[in-house]
Amino acid sequence: xxxxxxxxxxxxxxxxxxxxxxxxxxxxxxxxxxxxxxxxxxxxxxxxxxxxxxxxxxxxxxxxxxxxxxxxxxxxxxxxxxxxxxxxxxxxxxxxxxxxxxxxxxxxxxxxxxxxxxxxxxxxxxxxxxxxxxxxxxxxxxxxxxxxxxxxxxxxxxxxxxxxxxxxxxxxxxxxxxxxxxxxxxxxxxxxxxxxxxxxxxxxxxxxxxxxxxxxxxxxxxxxxxxxxxxxxxxxxxxxxxxxxxxxxxxxxxxxxxxxxxxxxxxxxxxxxxxxxxxxxxxxxxxxxxxxxxxxxxxxxxxxxxxxxxxxxxxxxxxxxxxxxxxxxxxxxxxxxxxxxxxxxxxxxxxxxxxxxx
Amino acid sequence: xxxxxxxxxxxxxxxxxxxxxxxxxxxxxxxxxxxxxxxxxxxxxxxxxxxxxxxxxxxxxxxxxxxxxxxxxxxxxxxxxxxxxxxxxxxxxxxxxxxxxxxxxxxxxxxxxxxxxxxxxxxxxxxxxxxxxxxxxxxxxxxxxxxxxxxxxxxxxxxxxxxxxxxxxxxxxxxxxxxxxxxxxxxxxxxxxxxxxxxxxxxxxxxxxxxxxxxxxxxxxxxxxxxxxxxxxxxxxxxxxxxxxxxxxxxxxxxxxxxxxxxxxxxxxxxxxxxxxxxxxxxxxxxxxxxxxxxxxxxxxxxxxxxxxxxxxxxxxxxxxxxxxx
Numbered sequence: 001x002x003x004x005x006x007x008x009x010x011x012x013x014x015x016x017x018x019x020x021x022x023x024x025x026x027x028x029x030x031x032x033x034x035x036x037x038x039x040x041x042x043x044x045x046x047x048x049x050x051x052x053x054x055x056x057x058x059x060x061x062x063x064x065x066x067x068x069x070x071x072x073x074x075x076x077x078x079x080x081x082x083x084x085x086x087x088x089x090x091x092x093x094x095x096x097x098x099x100x101x102x103x104x105x106x107x108x109x110x111x112x113x114x115x116x117x118x119x120x121x122x123x124x125x126x127x128x129x130x131x132x133x134x135x136x137x138x139x140x141x142x143x144x145x146x147x148x149x150x151x152x153x154x155x156x157x158x159x160x161x162x163x164x165x166x167x168x169x170x171x172x173x174x175x176x177x178x179x180x181x182x183x184x185x186x187x188x189x190x191x192x193x194x195x196x197x198x199x200x201x202x203x204x205x206x207x208x209x210x211x212x213x214x215x216x217x218x219x220x221x222x223x224x225x226x227x228x229x230x231x232x233x234x235x236x237x238x239x240x241x242x243x244x245x246x247x248x249x250x251x252x253x254x255x256x257x258x259x260x261x262x263x264x265x266x267x268x269x270x271x272x273x274x275x276x277x278x279x280x281x282x283x284x285x286x287x288x289x290x291x292x293x294x295x296x297x298x299x300x301x302x303x304x305x306x307x308x309x310x311x312x313x314x315x316x317x318x319x320x321x322x323x324x325x326x327x328x329x330x331x332x333x334x335x336x337x338x339x340x341x342x343x344x345x346x347x348x349x350x351x352x353x354x355x356x357x358x
Numbered sequence: 359x360x361x362x363x364x365x366x367x368x369x370x371x372x373x374x375x376x377x378x379x380x381x382x383x384x385x386x387x388x389x390x391x392x393x394x395x396x397x398x399x400x401x402x403x404x405x406x407x408x409x410x411x412x413x414x415x416x417x418x419x420x421x422x423x424x425x426x427x428x429x430x431x432x433x434x435x436x437x438x439x440x441x442x443x444x445x446x447x448x449x450x451x452x453x454x455x456x457x458x459x460x461x462x463x464x465x466x467x468x469x470x471x472x473x474x475x476x477x478x479x480x481x482x483x484x485x486x487x488x489x490x491x492x493x494x495x496x497x498x499x500x501x502x503x504x505x506x507x508x509x510x511x512x513x514x515x516x517x518x519x520x521x522x523x524x525x526x527x528x529x530x531x532x533x534x535x536x537x538x539x540x541x542x543x544x545x546x547x548x549x550x551x552x553x554x555x556x557x558x559x560x561x562x563x564x565x566x567x568x569x570x571x572x573x574x575x576x577x578x579x580x581x582x583x584x585x586x587x588x589x590x591x592x593x594x595x596x597x598x599x600x601x602x603x604x605x606x607x608x609x610x611x612x613x614x615x616x617x618x619x620x621x622x623x624x625x626x627x628x629x630x631x632x633x634x635x636x637x638x639x640x641x642x643x644x645x646x647x648x649x650x651x652x653x654x655x656x657x658x659x660x661x662x663x664x665x666x667x668x669x670x671x672x673x674x675x676x677x678x679x680x681x682x683x684x
Contacts, residue, residue, distance in 0.1 A: 086431075088427075115461065115462060115463075115464055116464055118462050118463045118464070118466070119463055119464040119465075119466045120463075120466065124466060125430075125431070125467070127430070127467065128459075128462050128463055128467075132450065132454050132455075135419075135423075135450050135451065135454065135455065136423075136455070137423075138419060138420045138422070138423020138424060138426070138427065138451065139423055139426045139427040139430065139455065140427060141420065141423065141424055141427060142423060142424035142425060142426055142427015142428045142429075142430070142431070142435075143427040143428075143430065143431050144427070145412075145424055145427065145428055146427065146428045146431035146432070146433050147431070149383065149409050149410070149433070156427070168419060168447075169419045169420070169423065169450075172415070172417040172419050172420035172423070173420055173423065175415055175417065175420070176414065176415050176417065176420045176424065179415055180412075331461075333464075333465075334460045334461045334463075334464050334465045335460070335461055335499060335500055336460070336500065336502075336523075336524045337460070337465075337468070337523035337524060338523075340552050340599035341552070341599070342552065342598075342599040342600055342601075342602065343599065
């Protein structure tokens with residue numbers, strides 16, 4: 001018997017949970033000061049996340065999916081991408097979106113129920129978050145195909161959760177990415193839980209990264225709570241894609257410390273002990289320890305950063321809360337480029353009926 | 359000028375627009391090497407190359423999904439789903455994504471994609487090859503749906519669909535692909551989406567139909583004319599947006615209307631037209647609005663399919679019943 005298709009799944013971790021160096025530091029991290037922007041990005045995301053939850057609890061924001069504990073994945077992804085690349089995110093990828101230049105105001109607008117929140121002022125070509133689970137990887141493949149046809153030096157990067165890897169559209173997308181050798185990076189943010197379904201329910205495969213094997217391109221795991229490792233692994237994958245060396249599937253191992261959303265109660269289906277243990281592995285503390293040990297971060301730096309982030313999110317929240325809803329006819333404004341006469345009558349009807357309400 | 363068939367007109371439109379606009383790309387199953395199972399894309403890859411005419415995996419979700427990504431990036435994808443019965447894996451892509459991208463992003467990203475699919479029955483094909491899902495698609499805001507019935511419409515509406523800034527589904531009828539021939543000037547002139555075609559004028563009765571039923575309904579109108587009954591035949595052509603004005607105007611004159619379609623009756627697109635007539639044309643009606651459609655039954659295999667799709671006898675009977683009302 002001969003082996004015709006061997007495979008292996010590498011795993012990368014560079015910084016251990018206690019902040020000690022546990023692997024080869026990439027160039028940007030050799031001077032700890034080079035890691036400060038990543039740490040700042042994670043603190044900013046966590047500040048946003050806490051504020052979003054507080055706004056929901058006081059009835060001022062809609063359902064919001066917390067990314068608590070997953071800040072490193074998005075920060076590393078955003079680090080790896082160039083502005084002209086395209087992010088096709090899932091709904092819990094606030095961290096990556098903030099890193100890409102989506103503003104806290106826009107995110108609050110979106111989760112507060114206003115479509116204008118997806119009209120990103122920064123990354124104009126990035127996709128809005130996908131609420132449908134795992135149906136968006138084909139869009140990222142299409143974006144990558146456009147880049148390939150036009151011979152552009154750009155890359156599409158798609159994020160999805162561990163639950164989304166059970167969807168057919170995910171398999172169809174990685175399959176076509178392999179057959180067309182697209183400039184696409186797919187990052188599975190494996191936070192161990194899909195609402196109440198643990199990772200084991202999604203797949204009998206020991207890793208989700210190995211799903212790339214069937215698609216014909218490399219798959220690898222990275223410690224998703226190690227921002228230096230995520231930034232390094234994603235950067236290598238993005239640059240391979242950019243230089244025509246094909247797609248990569250990355251499984252970032254992390255943990256959803258919060259509830260699925262603000263209307264979920266995770267205590268119904270998982271043990272407190274598991275969550276407490278996961279807190280010992282969360283991504284901010286280890287990088288702070290790394291920075292402090294390297295003499296690149298002080299208590300004053302920390303306090304200054306927290307105050308700066310809080311002030312920024314305060315301003316965004318105030319702006320969001322002060323922004324009135326769109327008029328009723330807004331639901332027709334971007335239905336088509338040009339509203340067909342057949343629908344125009346309903347637009348007028350909506351305006352008329354809204355006026356009666358008031 | 360040579361006459362062309364319906365499927366040649368589709369090919370002619372694709373050939374024209376790929377030459378006129380380098381953003382146009384064609385992708386789907388078997389579209390490149392073999393030129394499509396119906397030969398609608400024949401010769402495209404030879405002229406425009408494999409970068410723009412792309413054979414995909416057999417994967418309807420990804421075919422539609424690739425179209426969305428390409429369109430959002432500024433390309434003009436024309437994707438082919440081989441048969442309408444295989445469109446359903448792509449429905450999430452059409453319903454949740456293609457149709458909503460513009461609105462979700464307030465116009466920042468758009469989806470100028472065309473999805474072509476062949477359907478309709480009476481070609482003795484296997485199961486799932488004969489669906490006419492226009493009503494399912496018509497209920498999706500943000501999407502446009504056209505159903506051409508002639509080579510000229512196939513050419514002009516496909517050009518319009520490709521140039522449209524929003525997603526358009528073009529439902530083609532396989533049994534018409536080679537059934538009709540007509541002169542279709544290859545002049546790059548599109549037909550408007552959102553406009554129906556009055557194919558015959560008469561003051562006694564309005565027959566409303568589209569796609570594969572149009573030739574049958576026109577034939578019935580000629581039979582009726584032999585008995586002194588003059589019918590107007592409206593070829594709807596554009597399911598969404600619907601040109602209701604033309605139908606209301608005609609029924610305003612005739613007072614009688616039969617809507618003919620191949621799909622099942624319940625929730626079929628005829629129900630929308632009938633409801634609109636009840637809402638907006640009631641006072642002009644001299645008889646109940648009637649539908650002659652496929653039965654609310656599973657589309658049968660080849661031996662019975664001729665009993666499912668309305669034929670001239672059934673259409674004529676429905677017309678005569680409507681004419682009986684004084």
